[in-house]
Amino acid sequence: KQEVTQIPAALSVPEGENLVLNCSFTDSAIYNLQWFRQDPGKGLTSLLLIQSSQREQTSGRLNASLDKSSGRSTLYIAASQPGDSATYLCAVRAGTASKLTFGTGTRLQVTL
Amino acid sequence: SAVISQKPSRDICQRGTSLTIQCQVDSQVTMMFWYRQQPGQSLTLIATANQGSEATYESGFVIDKFPISRPNLTFSTLTVSNMSPEDSSIYLCSVDIGGYEQYFGPGTRLTVT
Numbered sequence: 001k002q003e004v005t006q007i008p009a010a011l012s013v014p015e016g017e018n019l020v021l022n023c024s025f026t027d028s029a030i031y032n033l034q035w036f037r038q039d040p041g042k043g044l045t046s047l048l049l050i051q052s053s054q055r056e057q058t059s060g061r062l063n064a065s066l067d068k069s070s071g072r073s074t075l076y077i078a079a080s081q082p083g084d085s086a087t088y089l090c091a092v093r094a095g096t097a098s099k100l101t102f103g104t105g106t107r108l109q110v111t112l
Numbered sequence: 113s114a115v116i117s118q119k120p121s122r123d124i125c126q127r128g129t130s131l132t133i134q135c136q137v138d139s140q141v142t143m144m145f146w147y148r149q150q151p152g153q154s155l156t157l158i159a160t161a162n163q164g165s166e167a168t169y170e171s172g173f174v175i176d177k178f179p180i181s182r183p184n185l186t187f188s189t190l191t192v193s194n195m196s197p198e199d200s201s202i203y204l205c206s207v208d209i210g211g212y213e214q215y216f217g218p219g220t221r222l223t224v225t
Contacts, residue, residue, distance in 0.1 A: 021191065043219040046154075089155070099145065102155045
């Protein structure tokens with residue numbers, strides 16, 4: 001059974017700092033991995049998707065990497081802003097018709 | 113991508129009653145999913161709904177408690193039946209685009225008193 005863990009569970013950083021969120025999964029046989037953002041009480045916004053054959057994806061100040069063999073992904077946020085404050089979730093997928101297995105989430109707060 | 117709407121956005125219900133949540137997508141999709149997010153927790157899949165067939169429920173979820181309808185390729189409903197305070201959660205629908213990426217609706221925040 002796939003298990004997905006995110007470290008740290010919570011993180012507080014001052015504005016402007018670069019930061020890394022970690023995601024680890026127990027079964028390396030994944031199809032893809034998605035990073036999501038969730039604001040309090042709201043739905044999920046897809047940030048980045050990495051296929052199993054890819055090593056990284058970039059969107060603006062966000063960069064996600066994937067090391068499938070070691071069961072790890074990182075989300076790098078450059079020059080953090082207060083608007084980045086949210087919970088970040090990673091989720092892995094085993095196949096094209098498979099469900100997502102979600103991580104435990106990292107709650108990020110960026111302070112002024 | 114896909115634009116997904118859910119109704120209601122939030123509700124407060126009394127125990128023992130039922131609530132039906134609607135999910136509308138702006139394009140035709142084969143697979144739709146219903147998730148539950150209990151307070152302070154991550155997301156748990158309730159069931160997968162394909163048009164024209166019975167929903168497939170995950171372990172721990174049953175059709176009598178969470179009946180799902182999928183009448184066409186752009187719409188689905190989830191009913192939370194005979195509610196108890198433990199059902200207080202955010203309920204989210206999502207769609208699968210080409211077996212590749214999932215997109216989520218804004219969620220329905222349910223409080224059961």
